[in-house]
Amino acid sequence: MTDGSDETLPEEEAALHPRLWMVDEFDGEIDGQLKFHKSLVQFRNNTDMEKDDWPFIRAYRGPMDQGFSSILESYDDLELVYREKDGEIHIYRETDKGNRFVRGLKNGLRILKKDxxxxxxxxxxxxxxANKDRIGSEIEQDDDIQELKDAPIGTEV
Incomplete structure (x- = not known):
């Protein structure tokens, strides 16, 4: 999963599986692509990662994770995350297997890369x-997301 051509994260960072970890932190379920993408960009912005480390593309509704669809498809194929569509809303649910994977990943990384x-x-x-009980359009109004929306559509943010 971390060496696929659609992965936009550096290999070392991709090995931490932040997308999968994000679903776990949302108590195993994220309702909506918009909510997922905006939460991922806020995570990136709150860490020491630079824009070049994990580029997002400025889309109509704000920053979007370029590797998102293919990575989540891989997680679905591996039965780590179940993806479904409820009308216009995409729902991402962590499976029991995904939960065990994230627990093992966290425990191992706490030993190997503590800080x-x-x-x-x-x-x-x-x-x-901050985002668990909010919908994507509410997160989209946050100052940090609005700032990224100032960039021209199609550019890396």
Whole structure:
């Protein structure tokens, strides 16, 4: 999963599986692509990652994760995340297998990369706590997202 051509993260960062970890921090379910994308960009902005480390593309509704669809499809194929569509809303649910994977990943990374893992975990928790009970269009109005929406459509932000 981390060496696919659609992955936009550096290999070391991709190995942390921030997209999968994000679903876990949202108590195993994220309702809506917009909510997911905006939460991921807020996570990136709250860590020491630079825009060049994890570029998002400025789309009509704000920043979008370029590798998102293919990575989530891989997680679905591996039965780590279940994707479904309820009308216009995409729902991402962590499976039991996905939950076990994230638990093992967290435990291993806490031993191998303690400081980096603690920072990532803290930031994921903060973003999830702030966004869990909000819809994507509310998150889209946050100042940090609005600032990124000032960029021309199609550019990296």
């Amino acid at each position: 980096q893992t603690e920072e990532r975990e803290t930031q994921l928790e903060l973003v999830a706590k």
